[in-house]
Amino acid sequence: DQQVKQNSPSLSVQEGRISILNCDYTNSMFDYFLWYKKYPAEGPTFLISISSIKDKNEDGRFTVFLNKSAKHLSLHIVPSQPGDSAVYFCAAYGGSNYKLTFGKGTLLTVNP
């Protein structure tokens, strides 16, 4: 069973607009969440993270929102740029277990 779910395999947005990527999780033990970006033939690159004690974390154009009651998080990219086109993975871990559980990823395409 998938403990971290990214239900949108792909998303296409116009340059300058907002990109919203969603992630749901089922494991109540998860208390730390991360987003990674991946270009083809490269390893995942860390983007931003959030602890379960917060509901929002912002870093430049990237903001992650966490709704613990809904077991849902989202990544907002504003404004979107063509260089943001990549696969975005949501990942989580919890308790004293530091292994990351990943979603299947969402392919974001930002059109010029």
Place this chain on the structure above:
Amino acid sequence: GAGVSQTPSNKVTEKGKYVELRCDPISGHTALYWYRQSLGQGPEFLIYFQGTGAADDSGLPNDRFFAVRPEGSVSTLKIQRTERGDSAVYLCASSLTVEETQYFGPGTRLLVL
């Protein structure tokens, strides 16, 4: 500074052969992780080390897979009697401590014919 490096970048082997995949973590990082990514999937955890010891190897699929980190730095993932289903990208990550962010290498693409 240098990031996580993995060698080889690509490996083609025949079914039944033995392969070794190497990971050089970021200098000073005490924790090292191995993941495997199949086509269309997210990375899946295999094993992680704190220092020289395997802290959690629950993700290794069977006893054909083994990993070592003898000096607490470089790690080698070893796969015996490879099968076609082992074909995947093998990713290594390291972190300063287990509580810190994991940084990934570029991966080794393994193809078993």
